[in-house]
Amino acid sequence: MFITRLETDAADDELRTWYESQQAMWGFLPDYAGAFSHRPDVAQAWGALNHTIRGGMDRRRFEIATIAAARARRSTVCTVAHSTFLGAQADPETAATFPPEQLESMLVGRPVATP
Template sequence: MSIIQTSTEAEATGRTAEIYAEDRQVLGYVPSHTRVLSVHPEALAAWKALQSTIAGSMGMRRFELVTLAAALGIGSRHCRLAHGNESLKFIGEEELVRIARDYRDAGLSEAEVAMMDFAQKLSTDSVAMTDADSLRLRDVGFGDREIVDIALAAAARNYLSRVLQALAVDVDLPPGLSQVLHDALLEPLGHNDAVAC
């Protein structure tokens, strides 16, 4: 549990109250990470703008696949659950369960696997990355802008996930997430318990 003092929805005022209301409207609840990051609402707004810009450039399916792979590399339960839930808007649950368990054996295209490999490597051993990692993306058909977008999406996920981990932010279980998908998202992280997060 984070030591950061946060406002309840009833206590929130100004920009923080607006941020809470936006999440309640879109998500149906105010996640723990929103509460903690709203301590600096301007930074949270900048983060949301960056994330939206990257996702808008590369398309939501690609953005969510890269995000899930980066979160896997980081070991982020926060982002695996939140973006697993978000991915349901763009990927059917059955396919998403297969992707969550092992994206290399989920029937994805070679290009999708390559970008997820890139995101996972960036998140686990970025210092070892070379031109060969980007060239693999080019070899499967990505152009320069797309390669930059993939790197930006993975690096942005590293930024947020590491902030949440560093501040010991509670892991939320998104309402309505099925137990099957919950378990599939956490299984590769070694957290396949059925306990709500």
Template sequence: MTHLRTPAESALYAAEADRHGYVPAYARVFALAPQAYRAWIGLGAAVRGGMDERRYELVTVAAASAMGARYCVLAHAAVLRDRHLGDTQLRAVLTDHHAAGLDETEVAVMDFAARIATDPSSASAEEIESLRGHGLSETDIFQVILVVCVRRFFAGALAAAGTVPDPELAPIAAVVAARP
């Protein structure tokens, strides 16, 4: 659902239905600007390709959580649960990632992602140096920055359009809601 009147049909819908088993609300919104959506898909793929999936999803969840982007939190929490963490550790990550059994690098990356998600200019030279100390290269650090910034775009577009999470995300919403 969204505040906008979206097209009943779009060339975007078939691919999204094949991928998810339903047409997500975000696809309905972006059916209003299919060229922007195709560009987003290409940019997202390029950014995701710069890091392993687990880090990408942790960074995305940290950024989305910091921004209050519930749709993005739920969609990416589902990937973390299904492929990397399981319910218990996912709840811990969403409650306090410092106490979730993640390695120090993952915690540092999530801290950085959450901070710059709400204020990109808050990144300091000391924080960047700390990420280097965790073994991240300049490219690794920039990839984290890119993930956060593309998430700001996507989450912002959905929020401004009043897009709410799909009913199909209810199972992950229940896991997320069951935080200690």
């Protein structure tokens, strides 16, 4: 089953306001917005839950946990999106200390070979 997203021009005031808030936050309208387009009240509740969860941890930890969940759900879109957010948080010097094969293992979800 697929959810057909309500486009902005078909949205009521409540949905249009929520779309605008998502656009302002991310710079684009995320794919998940379509999933909530028929129930903006659920979107508000999900946002509150998400904020509560994130409020108890730093952004890096949240992104790592979210990537793990996305991989477990086999969601390529979410894995890529949250990996991008994590990458934006990364210190280039720290990232450079990982051997390329270890970075690849992290990305594809394989265990790192031990010597």
